[in-house]
Amino acid sequence: MNWLNFFDNKTTPLKHPFGRGINAKLSENEEELFNKSYEAFESKDILKAYEYFFKSLENFTNEDSNQNITTRLENEKLYFEIFQGTAKVTGYITQEHLYAEAIITKTSSASVAVKRHILDRNYQLTYAYYFTDDEYIKLKLYHDNITMNPHKIFFPLREITLNADFDKEYMKSEFEGIVLEDISHLEKLDSNEVQIKYDFMQNTITEVEQKIKTLPSNDNAGMQAFLLLNTLYMLDYLLVAKYNIYQKSSKKIQEYFTEENSTMESKNNELRIYIDKLQAMSFEEFSSNFYNAKYTFNQTDKTPKEEMDNFISESLLKIRWYKNNRYTQVISTIYKYISFYVLYNYGLNLVVKELLHTLVEIQNPIFFKDLGYTELYNEKEESFSKKTIIKRIEDIIQPHQDRYKLLEAFGEELNFSSLNEFSNSFYLQIQNLNFEEI
Structure with missing residues (x-):
């Protein structure tokens, strides 16, 4: 040799997650499991159908299961947990129906603004909806299994899971003082890794600002746009920040491409102001925007x-x-x-x-x-x-x-x-x- x-x-x-998708591989027999789920639904073996379906969504890192979906069969009910970032969706399945819910925050700690946001969100969702019990604000899903198959259940489960995660992140960013519940599954990042990411952000922004100074003084808006947008895309993919950084960065990118009445120069200036704010962020504030978590669905x-x-x-x-x-x-x-x-x-x-x-x-x-x-x-x-x-x-x-x-x-x-x-x-x-x- x-x-x-x-x-x-x-x-x-x-050994690190990058980007916003699932940073893992599905089972090698994912397609076979999906087809078995389909056959079990057709034969009305509902619990077995859901077992196959959940197995098809399980993902792996280096051949080890990430336990992003767990199930337990008990007394002719299939209990399950689905993890997606800050969200943990729990529920059960019987022969007749599926019930799932995700805890968001305590009802007693939710401000009027939070409750108004929750009401507005109900008009935007197709399958799931928000409700409150004596203790928590929850996102909930109820579905009959009469004519169920893997295609039909995929989208309702994807909706409740993705939106529970998104709304928890959004509320943490937008509503001061809100306390997220049911997040004990989140893992803290190693402090050395956070420091590497912080230093990279600082150096990247400094380099971009210096490069902008070297551009020709006239007609440089297009070049500035590439430099600034690439900075946000790069930081998002490599750092994978959560909470406030993610929410603000994605909003700036969205506004850049949807604000039709603004000039490129004006939009570039907005990006530069925001990027300057990122660079001025203290390490302590920066550190509060990170965690590791399991993911089941791609955004x-x-x-x-x-x-x-x-x-x-x-x-x-x-x-x-x-x-x-x-x-x-x-x-x-x-x-x-x-x-x-x-x-x-x-x-x-x-x-x-x-x-x-x-x-x-x-x-x-x-x-x-x-x-x-x-x-x-x-x-x-x-x-x-x-x-x-x-x-x-x-x-x-x-x-x-x-x-x-x-x-x-x-x-x-x-x-x-x-x-x-x-x-x-x-x-x-x-x-x-x-x-x-x-």
Whole structure:
């Protein structure tokens, strides 16, 4: 055995969550479990159908179950717990119906503004609804099992779970003094990890401000937009902040793309003001916006690959325009922006998501090295860990080639001459991936 090759090919498994999706893998027989659930529903074996269904949603880290869904069968009732961030949805299933609820906060501690918000939310939900008992404000779901199947129950359970988590985070951010209940399952981050994230945020914002100063004095709004938006997307994906930081950042991004009556200059200024506030944040305040948790449902619906491919093509055209007009300061930023934008906005299949994360690791080597990951790109030497990268791509694609016969690893086709050329070739190969099932 060539021991040099062995160590060069070795990669560090992911041990931190990144982005807003499920940072784990579903069961290898997820599709089989889903189909068994369907068959059990058709034969009216309701409890067994739900057992199969919940098993299909179970996710794993390094082959170990994350216990994101737990079940217990007792006295012809199937009791369950579903975890999603701050939310713990508990309930039971009988042959006739399903009941689920998530505790939000104590009724006695909820202000008038909180109660008004709860009432408004009921008009926005399709399956679940808020109510109060003697002690708590809860989000609740009741569903008959008469004509149930896995497709029909997926969306109601997804709605109550995602919205319970979102509303708890939103209320914590928007209503001063509110105390969230039923969050003992949340885990505190290691203080060293929080410090690495805080330092990265500070350094990133400083670098962006310095780069903005180097832009041409006239007609630089588009370049500023890329620099500022990429900062927010990057911090969101890499830091995975919760509560106030997440709520405010996502609101700023949403407003940027929906405020049709504002000029780009005005919107850029709003982003700069907010980013300055992030940099002025103390470490103590920053630290209060983090926790680790289990997740069961992705926030974003699956996006057709053609939509992502079109976005990549349009972005590469913009890079070409900046390159032809010698605005080189922003080119490396746009190459990063593409992956962060896609990971933030699109529901991706597992292969594309893992490949884009690999590119993110390569483009942001210092952050990942500080977290203890294998270095894939050395910025000082401008050199790649070529064999490791090629092996990583093979490891991502190979498990899916039985299903997608035309899916091929592309590591050998990449351009390793520079980071920009590498990124360009990587995106082109992403576009060429063939997920046709034959």
